[in-house]
Amino acid sequence: MKRTILSLWLLLCMVMLSAYSIRPQQVEQPFDSTKELSKVDFSKPLAANQADWVDRTSVSLLTVGPGDPLYAWFGHSALIVKQPSGTQIMYDWGIFDYEQEHFYLNFARGRMYYYVVASEATWRIQEAIDEERDVRLVELNLTDEAKFALITFLQKHIKTEYSTYLYHFYSDNCATRIRDIIDFATEGAFRAWAENEPGQGSYRQLTARNMIHSPALFWVLDTLQSRIIDTRLDRYEELFLPEKLHQAVVDFTYPDGTRLVDEVQVLQDRRDSGIRFTVSDDLVNYDWAYALFGIASTLLLLLLGSRLPVLRRIVSGLLFLALGVLGSLLLFMMLFSDMDMTYFNENILFLNPLLFASAYALLIQKKQGSRLAAYCSAIMLVLLVLKFLVPAFAQQDNIRTIAVLLPLYLSGSSFQGRRKRKKR
Structure with missing residues (x-):
């Protein structure tokens, strides 16, 4: 008995x-990107010298395909600003430091702190090419006012008090930060368009495509995650993946029919080389x-x-x-x-x-x-x-x-x- x-x-x-x-206490976001972006006027008129400088400056989205380490399986996104002098600065929100205080404890508790870092873009691009990863670059067609405000925001973003943010794989990562910046630079048109576009699936279904090549690890990580990642997404929500962000930027047109991207520059394509796993365009089951x-x-x-x-x-x-x-x-x-x-x-x-x-x-x-x-x-x-x-x-x-x-x-x-x- x-x-x-x-x-x-x-x-x-x-x-x-x-x-x-037990939901733990809310951890303060050191740098809330959307909150700061909302304070920026992306239509503010430019002075003559500002207009001349920004007219000779370009802002591009860099998309790097999957790599070999687990953290690189989903690819990477960054912004590149090419100045009139020819210097190319890469703004990268995917940097973390193993030596930061309490790194492993924070990792176990889901408190991953990432950084945005500005570096010379040429060697970073070459590094991705040397790793035999796909590399694509697209120049963003923004108004001069939006472009100038965006670059100013980026320069402010890399200062000490703005460089650290609380990483979240699905809702706050290297791709979502850029997604939100592009949305504000297009004065909300990018998000309005994407939210009205149907997504391909749920968070679980989308990430499965990048992980199914490792069936055991996928099963473990799949088991540890709950129904929270099983709601169907709209297209804006699925832009947590760099590849999805790239394609959405290519597909987007302004309300007047102007395209955000005129040309895709493929610096390297290794998808059919057999070097590593390939990511299916369709959902896998x-x-x-x-x-x-x-x-x-x-x-x-x-x-x-x-x-x-x-x-x-x-x-x-x-x-x-x-x-x-x-x-x-x-x-x-x-x-x-x-x-x-x-x-x-x-x-x-x-x-x-x-x-x-x-x-x-x-x-x-x-x-x-x-x-x-x-x-x-x-x-x-x-x-x-x-x-x-x-x-x-x-x-x-x-x-x-x-x-x-x-x-x-x-x-x-x-x-x-x-x-x-x-x-x-």
Whole structure:
């Protein structure tokens, strides 16, 4: 009876955790770009000397394709100002410093501080070319007044008190900062146009295209994120991706029909070279592949159990140990980090620190199976039924997570049942 009550209590705790995320105190944004942009007059008349200088100056959007490190998988955006002297200054919002105070603690809590840095553009462009990345440059067709105000804003932006900002992968990054600058420079026309254009998908669907080449890492990061990233975006919202920003700038025309970009300058194109992964133009869906992986892995475990039950128990224990670590990370991010994309994650119902108990039973107590696995299996089956029958329960796209874990949990609980029947 006591074990039944304890099991019900654990199940109740798991259900409560799904809707319980302590939102941490709001961390002040050191430099709110849109707030400062709203103070700039992009139509202010220019003096004669200012008009002459800005007429011989250009502002261009630089877009760099994906690179090899994880942080470079999504590409990069920057602005380049070419002055009358020929000097090209690159304004880059994608700089972070491993040596900043409490860097790793801030990283774990989702408090990533990035910088804007101005540097000579030629060597930065050459660096991207040497890395065998796609590099494209487009000159922005702005009014002289808007161009002058934009350059003034950029020069102010790199001063110490304006150089640091709180990074957010989806809503405040190197591409969104430039997106907002272009919007203000076009006096709101860019945003008005993009918000009326349908987006291609959700945050999750768009980022999957850049990550699916690494299926295991994608599955982990996909599992850690909640329904917050599953709402369908308009075109302006999807401009957190450099490639999307580039294409939107190319497609945009002013209300009078004038184009924002006349010509795309391709400095290097390596998309068909086979050097690294390619990003699909269409949304990708590999739910079936993760389902097959989950079923195949479980069948291998069952086959191993029929021949080498001790080895199967150890392997299962190590799997539950790894899942317990992942569940602990998820719980930490939900409760104590500023990563809002992890809040209210229903995966906590079946992926949480309680899985350490299953690992302990398998590895230390040398027992086969897990009652907790049976509970988790039941929760996932209920969720699957609700997702197909009740649209309100389908807000979080976690089919891939369930597809991998459900066969594993089912095999653990059913194996326990067989062992008990044999003992009787």
